[in-house]
Amino acid sequence: xxxxxEKLMAWVxxxxxxxxxxxxxxxxxxxxxxxxxxxxxxxxxxAFDRYCDAYSDAVTASKPGRKxxxxxxxxxxxxxxxxxxxxxxxxxARWRVEPAAxxxxxxxxxxxxxxxxxxxxxxxxxxxVIRPAARIERRKRAEQAKQAxxxxxxxxTSWLASEPAVExxxxxxxxxxxxxxxxxxxxxxxxxxxxxxxxxxxxxxPQLTEFERRPTRP
Amino acid sequence: xxxxxxxxxxxxxxxATGCEATTLYRELRKPLLRYLVCxxxxxxxxxxxxxxxFLSLHRHxxxxxxxxxxxxxxxxxxxxxxxxxxxxxxxxFAAPLEDALALALNEATPEHIFLEKEKFRRLRKAIRLxxxxxxxxxxxxxxxxxxxxxxxxxxxxxxxxGDTVERAIRKLAEKCNV
Numbered sequence: 001x002x003x004x005x006e007k008l009m010a011w012v013x014x015x016x017x018x019x020x021x022x023x024x025x026x027x028x029x030x031x032x033x034x035x036x037x038x039x040x041x042x043x044x045x046x047a048f049d050r051y052c053d054a055y056s057d058a059v060t061a062s063k064p065g066r067k068x069x070x071x072x073x074x075x076x077x078x079x080x081x082x083x084x085x086x087x088x089x090x091x092x093a094r095w096r097v098e099p100a101a102x103x104x105x106x107x108x109x110x111x112x113x114x115x116x117x118x119x120x121x122x123x124x125x126x127x128x129v130i131r132p133a134a135r136i137e138r139r140k141r142a143e144q145a146k147q148a149x150x151x152x153x154x155x156x157t158s159w160l161a162s163e164p165a166v167e168x169x170x171x172x173x174x175x176x177x178x179x180x181x182x183x184x185x186x187x188x189x190x191x192x193x194x195x196x197x198x199x200x201x202x203x204x205x206p207q208l209t210e211f212e213r214r215p216t217r218p
Numbered sequence: 219x220x221x222x223x224x225x226x227x228x229x230x231x232x233x234a235t236g237c238e239a240t241t242l243y244r245e246l247r248k249p250l251l252r253y254l255v256c257x258x259x260x261x262x263x264x265x266x267x268x269x270x271x272f273l274s275l276h277r278h279x280x281x282x283x284x285x286x287x288x289x290x291x292x293x294x295x296x297x298x299x300x301x302x303x304x305x306x307x308x309x310x311f312a313a314p315l316e317d318a319l320a321l322a323l324n325e326a327t328p329e330h331i332f333l334e335k336e337k338f339r340r341l342r343k344a345i346r347l348x349x350x351x352x353x354x355x356x357x358x359x360x361x362x363x364x365x366x367x368x369x370x371x372x373x374x375x376x377x378x379x380g381d382t383v384e385r386a387i388r389k390l391a392e393k394c395n396v
Contacts, residue, residue, distance in 0.1 A: 056252040
């Protein structure tokens, strides 16, 4: 084993000084053993990476059923809160016109967001999907709402008791201009729907993970 | 809609510092999660730790904390939080996991799958033989950290990290016979 062998990884990782890196490159021209080893290291490095991915995917995928909370609307996006709010009002207005059939099959009813967007955003016609919450989800939520009702005797409870009927996913690129879609921070809106179908209260909360539906800690 | 009562519960001050944090979050959430899961945390634990780490980052930046070496800062916070909350730190990472293989290989042809599975099995055995520090160095490296940053996370000198990475990969090579 030659002296350069133990610097191979550092070279692969671009951790060597310019001089050392140049020396390594010259050495590699003339040392088939190091070239072989380099090949092996690169393969292993890639395999290790894929193994980590696979392991992490498997652990994440086998995660026990995500907790469903009482939120009914999740907006993926970050900074343009005003746009998200405007979006919500526009959509909320549509709900009343097209209420989701409570026991319908989970075929998504697609509405054209572009029509409801302000002109500045009209160039991104990504559709939002409104779907009736599945029956099981609703049962779970009703249970959770019941628990929540027991825990919080505040005014919030009055609307928690009525189970959420729809869950809406609005693609972030329907709200944000191209290239400005902020990933990573999502917004969850709690919406209070009155018996007549009108939305009465909206609370937006930023969340750090888009898929984890737990309240951000204060 | 009665538009007169629309309370927005939104910590705007938090979002004001958010641009950089958002970029960091986008860039680092997955590597952090993967690192923590591979350390042996469950998916939920890892999510919690990542969320905590980013909230700590918000506080850190809000209170005028240093903006240098944020990447290793985040990994260090996550690493230490994980260690603290996980007194049953196990070598779960090297446990058999057929699902993982299937997931990793779901785009490969069958022969490919067979070969890759063999490779993964050998790799898994070899990973089990690494020391904790060797494994952590490789994991952090796979997360895209420079040796200096890995050193900051683990409290090692940069040259020690270099030696450890080299030793770890050499061990894997010996045991895997790739």
